[in-house]
Each structure stands twice: as C-alpha cells, then as structure tokens.
Amino acid sequence: xxxxxxxxxxxxxxxxxxxxxxxxxxxxxxxxxxxxxxxxxxxxxxxxxxxxxxxxxxxxxxxxxxxxxxxxxxxxxxxxxxxxxxxxxxxxxxxxxxxxxxxxxxxxxxxxxxx
Amino acid sequence: xxxxxxxxxxxxxxxxxxxxxxxxxxxxxxxxxxxxxxxxxxxxxxxxxxxxxxxxxxxxxxxxxxxxxxxxxxxxxxxxxxxxxxxxxxxxxxxxxxxxxxxxxxxxxxxxx
Numbered sequence: 001x002x003x004x005x006x007x008x009x010x011x012x013x014x015x016x017x018x019x020x021x022x023x024x025x026x027x028x029x030x031x032x033x034x035x036x037x038x039x040x041x042x043x044x045x046x047x048x049x050x051x052x053x054x055x056x057x058x059x060x061x062x063x064x065x066x067x068x069x070x071x072x073x074x075x076x077x078x079x080x081x082x083x084x085x086x087x088x089x090x091x092x093x094x095x096x097x098x099x100x101x102x103x104x105x106x107x108x109x110x111x112x113x114x115x
Numbered sequence: 116x117x118x119x120x121x122x123x124x125x126x127x128x129x130x131x132x133x134x135x136x137x138x139x140x141x142x143x144x145x146x147x148x149x150x151x152x153x154x155x156x157x158x159x160x161x162x163x164x165x166x167x168x169x170x171x172x173x174x175x176x177x178x179x180x181x182x183x184x185x186x187x188x189x190x191x192x193x194x195x196x197x198x199x200x201x202x203x204x205x206x207x208x209x210x211x212x213x214x215x216x217x218x219x220x221x222x223x224x225x226x227x228x
Binding site: 030031032034036041042043044045046049051085087091092102103104105106107108 | 222
C-alpha cells in the first residue's frame, strides 16, 4: 500500500491559517489524495480530496505538489472547532479489484487550536 | 435520512464471550470497512468488503470475523480468540471508486471485563 507520512502534532492560533503537510512519495498515478478529520470519540469525517489540481471546498483547500509526492491541507482561518486529528490517505482509483479497495489510515496529525 | 449506523454505542462483555457489532448503511455503497482504534492511536483496518458475499482481511484480522450477506449490512464478531478486545470500533462505507468519500459511523466502544 502506498503510505503517507504526517507530523504527529501541530499547533495553531484561532483565526490564523493552518497548513497541514502530508508526504506520499510512493503515490501511484491513479491514487487520489483524501483528507479526513476526527473529533474526540467520534467517527472520522471527510474533508476534501484531489488528484492533481488544487481543490477548494467550504471546509478547506488542498494544495497538491506538481510531482504529487506531497500535499498540504489548508484551513484558512482556524477555529476551536477545527481541533481534531487530521488524516491524509491515498485511495486507489478502484480498478483491478482486490486490495485496490483498501482504505488505510495512519496515525494522523493532532491539531491543537489555541484561543 | 441516508447514513451509516453502528449499534450499540457502548457495549460491555465478559471475557471469553463472543460479541457482534452491528453496522448498517442505506447509502447504496458497495464497499464497507471495519476499524479498531485504541486510545491515542490511529485507525487500524480489521476487515473490508467490496461486494456482497466477499470480504478480505485487513491488517489486524486475527480474532475477528465478518459476514456480508446483504449490501446494507456488515456485522463484525469479536471472538474470544481476540486477546485485547477492549477498543473503539468504527465502521465505514463508500462507493468503490477512489474519487468518492467514505462515510463513518459514530463507533461502538467495547469494554471486556
């Protein structure tokens, strides 16, 4: 499985932007980059995903390096409700069956937001 | 409302007993997944299924069993062979394509005493 590497923890101040990095040097050409976040004692929730181009949605932006070996999740103005564990994962396109459908998570980055 | 439901939210069992955790989805998703999460740790994949009547072992399948008789349901049995069953268990579902998001249940916290 293509793996991702994230810092264990990061800290931010409320109302400031946050850039959460993720390295995925073994990414294949058809892997999508997904981000999820998990609040304490809850299931993870989807944040954003992309393939090659940068992506924006109401929650965040995803900046993908030109060689696709790294990406950055951007929270434009952190709030206290953004304090969570953020997971960067790779999802195969889905062709070929078998283990292509695995959805594997690492340990993620614990984001602390200071008031 | 469409979604994925895990039940119960909290479960207590005595050591040596098998216990089955429920996961149901009405999102018409082909793929379903079971994860285990220990305190301060990430999610570890137990089993996953991409289609009815088919499932594969994840990274920590020993001591667990699953079935996928219906598209909507993917129950997980924690058997007495699982040495450390106390954990937070999460179920997820998604379409199979990699450009689609996965949806997670709210989890079942299992405590074995």
